Amino acid sequence: xxxxxxxxxxxxxxxxxxxxxxxxxxxxxxxxxxxxxxxxxxxxxxxxxxxxxxxxxxxxxxxxxxxxxxxxxxxxxxxxxxxxxxxxxx
Numbered sequence: 001x002x003x004x005x006x007x008x009x010x011x012x013x014x015x016x017x018x019x020x021x022x023x024x025x026x027x028x029x030x031x032x033x034x035x036x037x038x039x040x041x042x043x044x045x046x047x048x049x050x051x052x053x054x055x056x057x058x059x060x061x062x063x064x065x066x067x068x069x070x071x072x073x074x075x076x077x078x079x080x081x082x083x084x085x086x087x088x089x090x
Contacts, residue, residue, distance in 0.1 A: 001036045007050050008081055026071040
């Protein structure tokens with residue numbers, strides 16, 4: 001799968017990807033890279049970009065042994081844009 005820095009670039013792949021993120025709130029990176037066979041670094045870099053753009057929200061998970069882990073979700077801004085896109089397609 002090819003990811004775009006513009007998460008809302010309308011492509012078939014992005015539609016599938018955005019639908020997955022919408023249906024899986026509070027996802028972890030490992031789930032997404034496994035589902036879409038992505039390279040960790042590529043996805044992580046895109047995720048940081050989307051977070052800076054206000055489309056992704058990062059939430060720290062409760063501490064456990066090992067490194068700090070985060071869960072991610074689409075922001076309200078991203079969900080509103082998705083609803084606009086899906087309404088236009090109906």
